Amino acid sequence: MYVEVHQRTTMNILWSCLATIFACTWVAVHPNIPGPRESEWLRFRRRFATMFYAVIAPEVVTLWAMRQQSSCCKFYSEIIGWFRIPDDESLQWTLSHGFFIQMGGFIFSQDCEPASVITFKQLQHMIDNKIIDLPSLSEEDILDKSKGDLLTKILVVLQMTWFIVQCTGRWATGLPVTELEVVTLAFAFLNIITYSLWWNKPQNVQRAVRITKKSGAPKMEVEPPSQRRTWLERKFAEDDEGSENWLPWMILITLLVPLKVVRDHDITEETGVLFPSLIMSVLFGAIHLIPWVSSSFPSSTERTLWRICACIIAIEPLPVAIGMGLYRLMGQHRIGTVLKMIMEAVGMSLGCLAFIGLPLYVLARFTLLVLAFTTLQSLPPSALQDISWSSFVPHV
Structure with missing residues (x-):
C-alpha cells in the first residue's frame, strides 16, 4: 500500500511506543547486583520481575529510585565525615560509591565461611572496629564494572525526549494522540525523573567486590543483631540495605x-x-x-x-x-x-x-x-x- 509522506501507519505507532516503553522498563532500570550464589535463571527472573513492576506500577520504581538517591546522599555525607578521606584518588568516595554499596557491591568473607553481602552500616562497623580497611576502589573501577555507558544513557534520554516532542507537536498542530501514545507518554514522564535519580548509579553490574578480614582482626557477625522490629519496619529498611x-x-x-x-x-x-x-x-x-x-x-x-x-x-x-x-x-x-x-x-x-x-x-x-x-x-x-x-x- 502506498503511504504518503505525511502519513504514518498503525505499525509505526505501535513500534514507536513499544520502543519507548522498553527503554523505560528494561534499558533504563538499574537493578541491584546479584547475590554471590544466584543462578543465571534467578538473575533473569529478578530482572523480569523488576520490568513487570515498572510496567504495572512505574511509580514503584520511581519511589525506589528516590529512596536510593536519598540514602545514597546520606551514605556519602556520613562516610566523608567519618574518615576525612585524603587526597589519594583511589580513596575519593563519590555518589557512585554510595550507590555501589547500596546495590550490594561489597561481599565479605572470613574464616572460610561463605561470602555474604554487607550493608552500609556493617561496612561502617567493620571499618570503625579495624576489621577491614576502607576499600580502595576508585569511581573509574566502579564505572568499568557498569554495563551502561554514557552513550547508552544518552540514547535512552533521546528516545524519551523525541517521543515527548512528537506528542507535543501533534497537540500543537491539532492532531490527535492515540491512547497508546498517552500511556507511553506517562511512562516517559516518570522515567525521565527515575533516570535522573539513577544517573550516578552503576548499571547491570554482575559481580560484587570481595572484602576480606584483616589478619588478626576479631570475627565479624555479618548478620546484624536481632532487633525488635515489625515485619513492616524490616520492609522499610530493606531498600536502605540494598x-x-x-x-x-x-x-x-x-x-x-x-x-x-x-x-x-x-x-x-x-x-x-x-x-x-x-x-x-x-x-x-x-x-x-x-x-x-x-x-x-x-x-x-x-x-x-x-x-x-x-x-x-x-x-x-x-x-x-x-x-x-x-x-x-x-x-x-x-x-x-x-x-x-x-x-x-x-x-x-x-x-x-x-x-x-x-x-x-x-x-x-x-x-x-x-x-x-x-x-x-x-x-x-x-x-x-x-x-x-x-x-x-x-x-x-
Whole structure:
C-alpha cells in the first residue's frame, strides 16, 4: 500500500511506543547486583520481575529510585565525615560509591565461611572496629564494572525526549494522540525523573567486590543483631540495605504509613521521600486524562471505561498524599491535643480509603493498558496523519 509522506501507519505507532516503553522498563532500570550464589535463571527472573513492576506500577520504581538517591546522599555525607578521606584518588568516595554499596557491591568473607553481602552500616562497623580497611576502589573501577555507558544513557534520554516532542507537536498542530501514545507518554514522564535519580548509579553490574578480614582482626557477625522490629519496619529498611525485595511491598507500605503502623519509624523523614513521589503519581495518573477531550474512541463504552480508570489512578494516590502531609505537619509543628487527634483520625481514614481502593487501582492500570492496544484497531484518519515539521519553521 502506498503511504504518503505525511502519513504514518498503525505499525509505526505501535513500534514507536513499544520502543519507548522498553527503554523505560528494561534499558533504563538499574537493578541491584546479584547475590554471590544466584543462578543465571534467578538473575533473569529478578530482572523480569523488576520490568513487570515498572510496567504495572512505574511509580514503584520511581519511589525506589528516590529512596536510593536519598540514602545514597546520606551514605556519602556520613562516610566523608567519618574518615576525612585524603587526597589519594583511589580513596575519593563519590555518589557512585554510595550507590555501589547500596546495590550490594561489597561481599565479605572470613574464616572460610561463605561470602555474604554487607550493608552500609556493617561496612561502617567493620571499618570503625579495624576489621577491614576502607576499600580502595576508585569511581573509574566502579564505572568499568557498569554495563551502561554514557552513550547508552544518552540514547535512552533521546528516545524519551523525541517521543515527548512528537506528542507535543501533534497537540500543537491539532492532531490527535492515540491512547497508546498517552500511556507511553506517562511512562516517559516518570522515567525521565527515575533516570535522573539513577544517573550516578552503576548499571547491570554482575559481580560484587570481595572484602576480606584483616589478619588478626576479631570475627565479624555479618548478620546484624536481632532487633525488635515489625515485619513492616524490616520492609522499610530493606531498600536502605540494598534489597530489591522491597519493591512488591511498596504500595502496601505507602498506604499503611498514614495508618501509623510503624510507630517507631521516623515518619517525618520517610514522608520527605514518599510525599513527592505521591505527587508525581498523581501527575502520572493525570496524564491519562488527556484523551478525555482530545481522542476519538471506537465506542462510547470504551470512552467511559477509559475515563473511569484514568480517574481512579489519578485520584488513588491523593488520600495517601494528604495523609502524609498531615503527619508531616504534626511532626514539624506543635499542635493541640484535640486537633492532633482529629488529624490522626483523618489520616487513618484516608489510609483506609486508599487501602480499600488498591485493588481498583491495579484493575484500572491493567484496563488502561488493554484499552491502549485495542483502540489501535479503529483509529480515525487524523490519528494516522503525521506531523509536518516544516510548519514549525518560520518561512515566507
